[in-house]
Amino acid sequence: MAATLPHIEDSNNTTYFPPKGDFVTFDNDEHYIEKLKEWGLSTTKESFWYKDRTFQRLVTIKGYEAYGVTDEFNTIVLEFQDGNLTCIHPAYLKEMQSPSFEKANVTLIEKDKDQAASKKTTPPSKQSLENAEQKKTVAKKAEKKTEKKTKIGKLELPVDKVHFTAKVKQFALSWNNFNEENDEVVVLENVVIQQESPLEVGLAWCSHSKTLKKFELAPGDVLEFDGKIVKKKLPKGKDAEEEFIIEEAVPYKINNPSKIKKE
Missing domain, CATH: 2.40.50 (OB fold (Dihydrolipoamide Acetyltransferase, E2P))
Structure with a gap:
């Protein structure tokens, strides 16, 4: 029978990814609800589940980081009950709210152990290393091309209101x-x-x-x-x-x- 995750605080086993600096806070309740809808999260909840492989914790959303050329992408800033902050992708937080997320995480524990053992005993081949370098080169060229296209004819939009x-x-x-x-x-x-x-x-x-x-x-x-x-x-x-x-x-x-x- 699959194990279930206890609904407890487990701050000792939590890895935090705090915001790098200032982040965007909500102007009002309407701003908060609008962002929840944009992220696909329930607008009726005041708190959400943050789940790991052996525990889950209640968190609240304190704001978000905006990034990208024109701040079109978001990373949610969560606050735990002990006051610690961490950042998370909206889609990943949405997945954590699903009951099936617990079962998937429990089954991943053994899978990750096997993969870790395999990596220790099987060194990467020369061909795989060359392929990885080629992929990095292609990705960098694509990134530069996209950046160049973005700059051409782009309006200089103001950052503030x-x-x-x-x-x-x-x-x-x-x-x-x-x-x-x-x-x-x-x-x-x-x-x-x-x-x-x-x-x-x-x-x-x-x-x-x-x-x-x-x-x-x-x-x-x-x-x-x-x-x-x-x-x-x-x-x-x-x-x-x-x-x-x-x-x-x-x-x-x-x-x-x-x-x-x-x-």
């Missing part, structure tokens, strides 16, 4: 890979960052949050608001009605619009 003006183009459905369902979003056009030298962005999108729904928006509405913009292409919805499909590429996302005014 800025003031925007924009017009509502339409409502659309966007596929969320984490929770495997469509999310409702607002597509904006004529998006301009209002600063000393106004920056024309063009098309952008944002989640149709509870805050935005209070304004009962309609296509053609002109808005001004504060927010943070990142380069994140709008994923198209699946099996959506025609009126909720956006045909054009929308390359930028606006996070957590606030101080919203509708003309």
